[in-house]
Amino acid sequence: MRALRRSGDLRATVAFNTSYVPGNSNYHFDRYDKALERFIALNHSHFEGSIRDGEAALGGWSFIPAIGALLATALTLMGIRPRLNEYR
Incomplete structure (x- = not known):
């Protein structure tokens, strides 16, 4: 992303950060998020x-x-009763 931005290609930088095309940022984040959801569901089930x-x-x-x-x-x-009887 930084290399794309330094090269001055703003469209490619934005596309990398917002696209779900394999290899781009959102694609990998979506795969990670789905794997995390499965992991949480498994742990919750156990x-x-x-x-x-x-x-x-x-x-x-x-x-x-x-x-x-x-x-x-x-x-x-039972323990207090004998002590109380001493005062009568």
Whole structure:
């Protein structure tokens, strides 16, 4: 592009930068853009699959935090109760 511009051929410079003819700038950028879109789609597909697999693997474990919170509350109350009875 710079060589074309230095040569003074403005039409050729503009054509190189705006044409989709093989060998010109937009042609290569369009090929790169399409390859990047395919790469992103492939990675997105694998990511979504991994998320589904992870959710399926952890599906039965969602009740564990609730049980842990109830257990912690019960044990806390059991530990505090004797101390409170000392003040009666």
